[in-house]
Amino acid sequence: MMNELEKEFQAxxxxxxxxxxxLRQSFVASMAKAxxxxxxxxxxxGWAKMAVAAAAALxxxxxxxxxxxxxxPGGLNGQAAWATVVExxxxxxxxxxxxxxxxxxxxxxxxxxxxxPHEYRMELPNGLxxxxxGEKRCQYDPATDxxxxxxxxxxxxxxxxxxxxxxxxxxxxxxxxxxxxxxxLRTEEFIYKGAxxxxxxxxxxxxxxxYVIDGRVSDEPGGTRMPFYEVKEYSxxxxxxxxxxxxxxxxxxxxPSDLFEVVPKPGMSVVDRxxx
Amino acid sequence: MHLGxxxxxxxxxxxxxxxxxxxxxxxxxxxxxxxxxxDGTNDLQQAQDLAQEVFLRAYSKLGELKNPDRFGxxxxxxxxxxxRESRRSRLRERHLWLGEEAEELVDEMxxxxxxxxxxxxxxxxxxxxxxxLNDKERLALHSFYLQGQDIEQARRIVGVSxxxxxxxxxxxxxxxxxxxxxREGR
Numbered sequence: 003m004m005n006e007l008e009k010e011f012q013a014x015x016x017x018x019x020x021x022x023x024x025l026r027q028s029f030v031a032s033m034a035k036a037x038x039x040x041x042x043x044x045x046x047x048g049w050a051k052m053a054v055a056a057a058a059a060l061x062x063x064x065x066x067x068x069x070x071x072x073x074x075p076g077g078l079n080g081q082a083a084w085a086t087v088v089e090x091x092x093x094x095x096x097x098x099x100x101x102x103x104x105x106x107x108x109x110x111x112x113x114x115x116x117x118x119p120h121e122y123r124m125e126l127p128n129g130l131x132x133x134x135x136g137e138k139r140c141q142y143d144p145a146t147d148x149x150x151x152x153x154x155x156x157x158x159x160x161x162x163x164x165x166x167x168x169x170x171x172x173x174x175x176x177x178x179x180x181x182x183x184x185x186x187l188r189t190e191e192f193i194y195k196g197a198x199x200x201x202x203x204x205x206x207x208x209x210x211x212x213y214v215i216d217g218r219v220s221d222e223p224g225g226t227r228m229p230f231y232e233v234k235e236y237s238x239x240x241x242x243x244x245x246x247x248x249x250x251x252x253x254x255x256x257x258p259s260d261l262f263e264v265v266p267k268p269g270m271s272v273v274d275r276x277x278x
Numbered sequence: 279m280h281l282g283x284x285x286x287x288x289x290x291x292x293x294x295x296x297x298x299x300x301x302x303x304x305x306x307x308x309x310x311x312x313x314x315x316x317d318g319t320n321d322l323q324q325a326q327d328l329a330q331e332v333f334l335r336a337y338s339k340l341g342e343l344k345n346p347d348r349f350g351x352x353x354x355x356x357x358x359x360x361x362r363e364s365r366r367s368r369l370r371e372r373h374l375w376l377g378e379e380a381e382e383l384v385d386e387m388x389x390x391x392x393x394x395x396x397x398x399x400x401x402x403x404x405x406x407x408x409x410x411l412n413d414k415e416r417l418a419l420h421s422f423y424l425q426g427q428d429i430e431q432a433r434r435i436v437g438v439s440x441x442x443x444x445x446x447x448x449x450x451x452x453x454x455x456x457x458x459x460x461r462e463g464r
Binding site (some may be wrong): 007010011012013014015017018019020021022025026028029030032033034036037038039040098100102109111113125127128129144249251252254255256258260261 | 292295300301304305308309313322329330333338341348363405412414419424439442454455
């Protein structure tokens with residue numbers, strides 16, 4: 003069955019090669035008439051330049067203090083590096099990530115887009131989509147073609163994220179408190195996707211957290227550097243099973259607003275419970 | 279002609295005014311973008327038109343791309359948005375996609391396979407099976423088959439890890455096979 007299916011996949015996808023030559027020619031002609039793209043540069047005004055310089059100086063002082071000679075085994079001040087990373091959370095305006103949660107023999111994967119202060123989109127298995135944009139929360143199930151509208155704000159789906167999700171929504175003070183409550187265990191240096199990174203292992207409430215971080219201080223406006231690349235949560239410090247695996251895809255991206263709502267289509271069953 | 283340059287290098291050249299560099303990106307990703315656009319319409323020609331629109335949009339916004347290494351992922355996001363916009367207005371007609379226009383297209387595809395009646399029906403069924411997958415699963419299939427079955431390239435377009443991509447692709451194929459088996463009454 004599978005060999006036959008593979009041939010059919012090849013035949014199906016072969017259709018997208020059709021007329022490529024003429025389509026390419028047409029596109030190149032359109033491109034020549036279009037306005038050439040220009041690199042977008044962020045130009046800071048005088049006062050903003052001073053503010054960035056002051057912030058960078060402050061961060062340098064903090065970094066020099068925290069990253070100075072360490073009493074930690076191995077000579078790496080991982081907890082300080084992690085704390086500096088957590089400081090960056092409130093500066094991130096948007097984040098796109100996947101979260102995998104093993105459940106028995108399967109792994110459930112959720113994909114999420116989150117934009118401050120209150121917009122998010124979550125895509126769950128089987129096509130279920132949940133969005134919230136400050137005006138309404140939409141929950142759409144393609145299997146039944148039904149949409150439920152409720153008051154805006156996090157719903158039961160946020161339990162999927164657990165404490166990790168709370169870090170993005172929490173104010174900076176809470177984020178720092180969370181980091182300070184983590185017991186630093188150890189740090190390992192390793193190469194991650196071709197770049198020098200660190201794995202920082204922390205324990206909180208009996209669970210082990212394994213972070214892959216860059217840890218470089220960033221003064222990019224809008225926060226486009228990922229605070230961490232991946233986080234794995236284990237049920238215990240030793241030989242615990244993995245509870246969740248969060249992978250950051252992108253931060254600071256600019257998404258259209260319609261990403262955070264489900265627009266009703268003709269024929270879709272819509273139940274609006276905002277007034278209830 | 280600069281063959282085999284990384285996407286990031288082609289993006290830089292395009293931003294510097296080299297249109298041939300963006301044309302090369304078009305060659306690399308046009309088929310994928312058409313497949314994604316096809317998810318939002320029941321017509322191959324319209325999918326081709328939507329794909330052209332996606333590339334023009336990407337060309338005009340190229341300077342906003344923060345990480346040129348992720349051009350494929352970024353382009354696929356634009357294509358998915360365009361397909362989503364198109365699908366919202368056409369979802370009600372989705373069942374029509376299995377009608378005359380799909381039959382016409384399948385006639386041509388099947389002819390290339392020196393078709394039998396059985397083959398023609400199965401290609402329509404395959405198209406239907408792909409249509410009912412969720413966005414991520416569909417994108418995994420499109421990326422895999424239209425990027426030369428290069429797992430690394432495909433998973434970067436989908437934006438997931440290698441292991442997640444394998445699971446996603448496996449699940450997509452299983453669902454397609456199960457759907458076809460169920461519809462054929464096997």
